[in-house]
Amino acid sequence: MRLIFIALLLISSAGQAADCLLRGTGDLGIIIERAAGSLKVVDTTHRKELFRVKGLGDLSHASAVYSRDARYAYIFGRDGGLSKVDLLCGRLVKRVVQGGNSIGGAISQDGRLIAVSNYEPGGVKLFSAETLDLVADIPATQTPKGKGAKTVGLVDAPGQRFVFGLYDTHEIWVLDMSNPQAPQLTRFKDAGLQPYDGLITPDGRYYIAGLFGEDGLTLLDLWHLEKGPTRILSHYGKGKQQLPVYKMPHLEGWAVAGDQTFLPAIGHHEVLVVNRNSWQATGRIPVYGQPVFAIARPDGRQVWVNFAFPHNDTIQVIDTETLKVIKTLKPGKGALHMEFSPRGEEVWISIRDQDLVKIFDTATLKQIGSLPADKPSGIFFTARAHKTGL
Amino acid sequence: MVGAALALFTLAGIADSAVARKTEILHLLKHDCGSCHGMTLQGGLGPSLRPERLRLFSEAQLAIVILHGRPGTPMPPWKPFLTEQEALWLAGLLKKGIEP
Numbered sequence: 001m002r003l004i005f006i007a008l009l010l011i012s013s014a015g016q017a018a019d020c021l022l023r024g025t026g027d028l029g030i031i032i033e034r035a036a037g038s039l040k041v042v043d044t045t046h047r048k049e050l051f052r053v054k055g056l057g058d059l060s061h062a063s064a065v066y067s068r069d070a071r072y073a074y075i076f077g078r079d080g081g082l083s084k085v086d087l088l089c090g091r092l093v094k095r096v097v098q099g100g101n102s103i104g105g106a107i108s109q110d111g112r113l114i115a116v117s118n119y120e121p122g123g124v125k126l127f128s129a130e131t132l133d134l135v136a137d138i139p140a141t142q143t144p145k146g147k148g149a150k151t152v153g154l155v156d157a158p159g160q161r162f163v164f165g166l167y168d169t170h171e172i173w174v175l176d177m178s179n180p181q182a183p184q185l186t187r188f189k190d191a192g193l194q195p196y197d198g199l200i201t202p203d204g205r206y207y208i209a210g211l212f213g214e215d216g217l218t219l220l221d222l223w224h225l226e227k228g229p230t231r232i233l234s235h236y237g238k239g240k241q242q243l244p245v246y247k248m249p250h251l252e253g254w255a256v257a258g259d260q261t262f263l264p265a266i267g268h269h270e271v272l273v274v275n276r277n278s279w280q281a282t283g284r285i286p287v288y289g290q291p292v293f294a295i296a297r298p299d300g301r302q303v304w305v306n307f308a309f310p311h312n313d314t315i316q317v318i319d320t321e322t323l324k325v326i327k328t329l330k331p332g333k334g335a336l337h338m339e340f341s342p343r344g345e346e347v348w349i350s351i352r353d354q355d356l357v358k359i360f361d362t363a364t365l366k367q368i369g370s371l372p373a374d375k376p377s378g379i380f381f382t383a384r385a386h387k388t389g390l
Numbered sequence: 391m392v393g394a395a396l397a398l399f400t401l402a403g404i405a406d407s408a409v410a411r412k413t414e415i416l417h418l419l420k421h422d423c424g425s426c427h428g429m430t431l432q433g434g435l436g437p438s439l440r441p442e443r444l445r446l447f448s449e450a451q452l453a454i455v456i457l458h459g460r461p462g463t464p465m466p467p468w469k470p471f472l473t474e475q476e477a478l479w480l481a482g483l484l485k486k487g488i489e490p
Contacts, residue, residue: 034429035420060429078428101433119434150435167435196435196464212464244459244466247425248435309422310471334421352421 020089021050025070028087029339029381031350031357032062032075033374039075040373041087044341044348044381047359047369051090057081057097062378063104066385067129068111073380074129076105082116084132087382094132098125106156109388113177115154115162122148124164126177136183141169153198153209153251155389157222163207165195172198172209172220172229191229192218199251200389201276208232210251210266217263219279232279233272242267247308249292257300257320264291264305271305273323283323288314293337296320297362298344306335306349315349317365327365331358336376342383350376415476420490426464431490435464441487452481 028050031040037059041051056062058079065074072093075083080099085092099118106115113135114127122140127133140148149166157163162175172191176184193213200207200222209218209229216234221227249264256262256276263272265284271294273283289311296303303318315335317327334352341347346368349358352375359369384390420429426436437443444452456477459467472480 058428058430060424061434078434079430079432101428103434152435245464246422246466248464309418 020086023088025087025382026342027382028070029348029379030064030073030075030085030087031348031371031373031376032059032064032378032380034059034062034352034377035375037077038374039073039085040371041085041090042371044346047371049371050087053085053090053092055092056083056085056095059377061103064378064380065105065107065114065390066380066382067107068385070382070385072129074105074107074114076102076116078102080118080120082114082127082132096127096132098127098134103150103152104154106154106162106389108156108162108177109158109160113160113180115156115175115177117151117154117164118148119150119152120148122151122166122168124151124154124162124175126180126183135180136177138173138175138183138185140166141171143168152196155198155200155207157200157207158204158388159222161222163198163200163220163222165191165198165209167194167196167212170194170213172207172218174220174222174225186225188220188229191220192216192231196248197251202256202388204388206276208251210249210263212248212266233274233281243269243290245290245308246310247290247292247312249290249308255294255296255303257296257303260320262294262296262303262318262320264294266290271303271318285318285323285325287316287318287325288328294318295338295340297347298340298342302326302362304338304347306338312336329360329365331360331367332356337378339379339381342381348379350379352376411476412479415472415480416490418471419480419488424490429490431484431488439484441485444485447485449478449481449485452484453477456480 027045029042037056038054040049057077059077061078063076073085080097080102083095100120102118114129117124124138126136149168152165152167154164160178172188174186192211195209196212198209207220217232218229219232220229261274261276270284275282289307291305294305305316313333315329316325319326332351332354336350339348347360357371357373361368427439428434431439457469459465
């Protein structure tokens with residue numbers, strides 16, 4: 001009898017996911033393996049892999065957000081898949097294919113809703129963060145061809161809101177989900193030609209859309225929606241020959257240092273310096289290629305920049321005081337993404353063509369370690385769980 | 391005899407470098423074209439490059455788009471990185487259907 005009891009105990013504890021870890025998640029993260037459709041769960045303190053989670057679909061363009069308890073990652077894949085991964089158990093909890101072709105997502109201020117934006121069929125869908133059940137479906141404006149406009153630059157904003165752009169119809173929409181049964185939409189038309197990405201300031205006040213179809217950016221003050229969107233930097237770079245763009249820049253990751261913000265220019269091999277009170281350009285920093293990400297170290301003292309093909313073997317570090325490039329690193333071809341540790345002493349960089357994530361000390365600017373990963377792209381640490389817009 | 395061996399060696403060298411170049415172009419297709427058109431080419435910010443959609447265009451037309459881009463859209467010219475022959479070869483592959 002006693003033996004049976006012990007055996008039962010053993011079985012039930014095995015059923016309770018014996019492999020789950022009992023620990024905090026504050027120093028964990030994920031590394032997307034874009035070609036394999038998998039991810040690695042990593043411990044950033046010990047710089048080691050904890051789990052590999054497979055079966056996440058087409059991750060050729062993937063992004064992720066975290067639950068507010070920082071235990072679950074939600075991954076948005078190119079094929080419209082939304083996957084919920086348990087970091088402590090290294091397990092895919094649930095996966096739904098919610099659209100034909102998705103581009104990104106966000107988690108609501110209260111952590112209860114996951115929003116996903118789609119290229120096809122356009123629009124935004126909202127899901128319960130707990131169950132991934134559909135809560136609301138917000139279709140995009142129809143284009144003259146009868147398709148929903150590609151929906152881009154989706155971010156969360158205070159007031160249980162989401163903000164996003166409509167690439168084909170030149171709009172910015174603000175979606176208020178305070179009452180999940182009755183979504184409230186505010187639509188801004190003529191918000192700039194072909195918004196292709198967006199970001200929100202860390203305080204959640206300003207939304208900025210990058211425009212492909214015109215010089216400049218669109219600014220929306222979320223404290224004063226009645227003012228509507230305004231153009232900023234609209235004469236920036238006018239008259240200059242635009243260079244071809246082999247990968248669209250990303251505006252996620254607001255690089256801010258004091259009053260200065262740093263943005264990748266488009267069609268110019270420059271990082272723009274913008275004063276965040278006047279929204280005027282105060283400088284332009286010549287860099288090695290078309291910037292893709294310009295990301296500030298959490299203390300704001302440095303901005304790290306990576307580049308589009310054919311310059312994607314290089315990373316440059318800008319000193320935000322002197323506005324000069326202080327270091328050009330050659331970590332390898334396919335340097336796709338950078339993620340700082342929460343307080344910025346380290347940065348992890350995906351090197352796709354070497355199947356490695358390289359870790360750099362941000363004080364010495366020297367490599368201090370690496371981790372193998374299969375065609376790594378996005379790196380997302382759990383510190384994002386408590387930041388608006390990430 | 392030595393001449394023949396050398397000739398064979400050179401031919402093999404050319405074949406090797408041609409294979410290497412094709413591998414390089416397919417890598418470019420998957421990862422760099424793929425960043426807009428999707429790694430499985432079903433489309434993203436850029437349109438699908440699957441054969442169903444490319445049926446309407448000739449190989450020569452597609453090669454022109456690859457080499458010169460499409461003004462007014464984010465499609466850039468790839469002429470600095472591909473020869474005309476390479477673009478035609480790539481256009482042919484796409485029309486036939488390829489899983490990069």
